[in-house]
Amino acid sequence: xxxxxxxxxxxxxxxxxxxxxxxxxxxxxxxxxxxxxxxxxxxxxxxxxxxxxxxxxxxxxxxxxxxxxxxxxxxxxxxxxxxxxxxxxxxxxxxxxxxxxxxxxxxxxxxxxxxxxxxxxxxxxxxxxxxxxxxxxxxxxxxxxxxxxxxxxxxxxxxxxxxxxxxxxxxxxxxxxxxxxxxxxxxxxxxxxxxxxxxxxxxxxxxxxxxxxxxxxxxxxxxxxx
Amino acid sequence: xxxxxxxxxxxxxxxxxxxxxxxxxxxxxxxxxxxxxxxxxxxxxxxxxxxxxxxxxxxxxxxxxxxxxxxxxxxxxxxxxxxxxxxxxxxxxxxxxxxxxxxxxxxxxxxxxxxxxxxxxxxxxxxxxxxxxxxxxxxxxxxxxxxxxxxxxxxxxxxxxxxxxxxxxxxxxxxxxxxxxxxxxxxxxxxxxxxxxxxx
Amino acid sequence: xxxxxxxxxxxxxxxxxxxxxxxxxxxxxxxxxxxxxxxxxxxxxxxxxxxxxxxxxxxxxxxxxxxxxxxxxxxxxxxxxxxxxxxxxxxxxxxxxxxxxxxxxxxxxxxxxxxxxxxxxxxxxxxxxxxxxxxxxxxxxxxxxxxxxxxxxxxxxxxxxxxxxxxxxxxxxxxxxxxxxxxxxxxxxxxxxxxxxxxxxxxxxxxxxxxxxxxxxxxxxxx
Numbered sequence: 001x002x003x004x005x006x007x008x009x010x011x012x013x014x015x016x017x018x019x020x021x022x023x024x025x026x027x028x029x030x031x032x033x034x035x036x037x038x039x040x041x042x043x044x045x046x047x048x049x050x051x052x053x054x055x056x057x058x059x060x061x062x063x064x065x066x067x068x069x070x071x072x073x074x075x076x077x078x079x080x081x082x083x084x085x086x087x088x089x090x091x092x093x094x095x096x097x098x099x100x101x102x103x104x105x106x107x108x109x110x111x112x113x114x115x116x117x118x119x120x121x122x123x124x125x126x127x128x129x130x131x132x133x134x135x136x137x138x139x140x141x142x143x144x145x146x147x148x149x150x151x152x153x154x155x156x157x158x159x160x161x162x163x164x165x166x167x168x169x170x171x172x173x174x175x176x177x178x179x180x181x182x183x184x185x186x187x188x189x190x191x192x193x194x195x196x197x198x199x200x201x202x203x204x205x206x207x208x209x210x211x212x213x214x215x216x217x218x219x220x221x222x223x224x225x226x
Numbered sequence: 227x228x229x230x231x232x233x234x235x236x237x238x239x240x241x242x243x244x245x246x247x248x249x250x251x252x253x254x255x256x257x258x259x260x261x262x263x264x265x266x267x268x269x270x271x272x273x274x275x276x277x278x279x280x281x282x283x284x285x286x287x288x289x290x291x292x293x294x295x296x297x298x299x300x301x302x303x304x305x306x307x308x309x310x311x312x313x314x315x316x317x318x319x320x321x322x323x324x325x326x327x328x329x330x331x332x333x334x335x336x337x338x339x340x341x342x343x344x345x346x347x348x349x350x351x352x353x354x355x356x357x358x359x360x361x362x363x364x365x366x367x368x369x370x371x372x373x374x375x376x377x378x379x380x381x382x383x384x385x386x387x388x389x390x391x392x393x394x395x396x397x398x399x400x401x402x403x404x405x406x407x408x409x410x411x412x413x414x415x416x417x418x419x420x421x422x423x424x425x426x
Numbered sequence: 427x428x429x430x431x432x433x434x435x436x437x438x439x440x441x442x443x444x445x446x447x448x449x450x451x452x453x454x455x456x457x458x459x460x461x462x463x464x465x466x467x468x469x470x471x472x473x474x475x476x477x478x479x480x481x482x483x484x485x486x487x488x489x490x491x492x493x494x495x496x497x498x499x500x501x502x503x504x505x506x507x508x509x510x511x512x513x514x515x516x517x518x519x520x521x522x523x524x525x526x527x528x529x530x531x532x533x534x535x536x537x538x539x540x541x542x543x544x545x546x547x548x549x550x551x552x553x554x555x556x557x558x559x560x561x562x563x564x565x566x567x568x569x570x571x572x573x574x575x576x577x578x579x580x581x582x583x584x585x586x587x588x589x590x591x592x593x594x595x596x597x598x599x600x601x602x603x604x605x606x607x608x609x610x611x612x613x614x615x616x617x618x619x620x621x622x623x624x625x626x627x628x629x630x631x632x633x634x635x636x637x638x639x640x641x642x643x644x645x646x647x648x649x
Contacts, residue, residue, distance in 0.1 A: 263462035
């Protein structure tokens with residue numbers, strides 16, 4: 001969802017930043033299990049990061065704001081595991097009631113060594129592109145005014161605003177298509193620097209800037225009439 | 227019910243109790259007369275509602291001079307029929323035509339023309355309506371069963387100031403013989419917000 | 427709060443509309459009382475609508491989205507009564523627990539007939555204004571990019587967009603100052619018509635428009 005509450009840049013009302021001294025990596029043991037489960041089930045769930053993000057954004061706004069970070073992760077994981085048939089509602093109900101369920105071993109899990117290897121290797125999102133870049137470093141560009149219903153990584157606060165290209169990153173998986181499994185559809189990625197005064201108006205500090213990584217389809221050549 | 231954290235005893239979760247406590251306290255201290263509270267409630271439960279607006283619309287359909295006065299100064303025109311007061315001080319009537327379909331929303335809160343329509347229905351106050359009416363009015367209208375041709379303008383009025391908007395719906399065909407009272411029966415609340423059309 | 431979740435125009439994710447036939451004006455007695463109390467308290471609380479709106483917008487975003495419409499009214503009303511020192515939280519807790527406590531009568535309330543007169547008369551926000559209009563009907567104007575942390579009635583979705591003035595509304599109480607009791611500071615307001623394509627991009631219907639009532643300080647000439 002493009003314009004849902006996850007797109008928070010510039011919003012008011014969320015109060016001071018809740019800083020915590022000596023914050024533990026996980027506040028509850030279950031949070032660590034959720035992260036671990038998320039990482040190890042990835043291959044079986046056949047999802048990708050953009051789809052995962054998109055699922056999170058589709059939570060009802062009140063729920064999205066009410067839930068803690070790992071609660072959102074967990075609810076998403078539980079839902080996707082059920083959707084993809086890895087577990088059934090009945091299995092979960094039995095386990096909630098304190099019963100065990102039979103071992104069926106329907107798949108081959110990722111072992112600890114493989115998991116460490118996957119982590120160490122990381123994953124590249126860059127892709128080869130043949131098309132030549134539409135923009136060069138130093139070009140003035142406008143972020144398009146788009147409001148698609150699906151997933152996008154162009155924040156609302158940047159739409160319609162003018163900035164300067166400060167870097168070009170080659171081809172990168174395009175979230176807007178990848179999120180719906182419509183293909184990686186790689187597009188060229190740029191870093192665009194916006195003046196705070198352009199984003200937020202004349203009350204902003206004239207020295208301040210915000211740099212945003214934006215894919216080529218989000219950008220247009222600045223029109224002469226504005 | 228979720229609420230902001232306070233460093234004292236949390237209030238009861240039952241709003242019935244909590245409202246009663248506040249009314250009792252304000253009454254005992256003389257700030258509020260419970261009979262005045264009842265008068266407010268009674269006004270909007272039994273006296274003021276969309277029937278007022280329907281009478282205005284029916285009169286505009288049958289009396290061209292009144293219609294002109296309504297479009298020129300809706301507050302004065304509605305006052306002729308005895309409809310005025312809070313949230314109707316600066317009424318504006320917007321007319322549906324062959325070229326334009328009007329629809330009213332308040333994206334920021336719940337502004338609504340009380341003297342002619344009463345209090346707004348839940349859907350008008352809903353987050354879904356407030357968020358969607360300005361960006362996809364046609365999809366919203368479809369959910370209300372109203373289809374607007376692609377080449378006709380949908381004009382959304384976002385009530386940001388203290389003006390309150392009333393849609394003057396199109397008079398249905400084949401109603402030439404109907405009396406003003408009979409015409410008023412065809413005017414639905416939704417047709418005066420713009421999410422509906424007059425009954426046929 | 428300017429950019430809080432109350433500024434919903436154009437947001438996604440709130441789902442389909444629920445449309446009830448024959449919906450009652452109030453769903454419960456506490457809603458009924460909350461509405462009546464709010465109307466009856468505006469005078470004694472010495473607040474104005476802009477201030478009440480501003481307070482409702484300052485409810486935490488999570489709460490704002492989670493609770494019902496009249497819940498927000500009630501939370502605002504209760505906080506106001508406490509903040510203004512009219513009642514104490516302790517007294518309210520005692521009353522809610524069914525205890526009878528003695529409270530002194532501070533003032534005389536508005537009686538029912540006074541209340542009815544208040545409803546019937548209304549109170550216009552229109553104010554005379556001497557300064558000549560900066561814009562005329564037909565002018566192209568741009569809504570400024572403003573992000574104040576206080577109350578404003580310039581919706582986010584219109585900021586930076588260009589529209590056409592279609593009506594001069596004369597002087598109107600200015601919400602941005604009235605909300606903080608910094609004075610009514612009347613400013614001229616205009617109805618500005620924006621093309622849906624200007625607001626939402628080329629996917630919008632080219633015929634569609636959105637009209638917004640905007641005060642002079644929100645606008646600048648479109649050049």
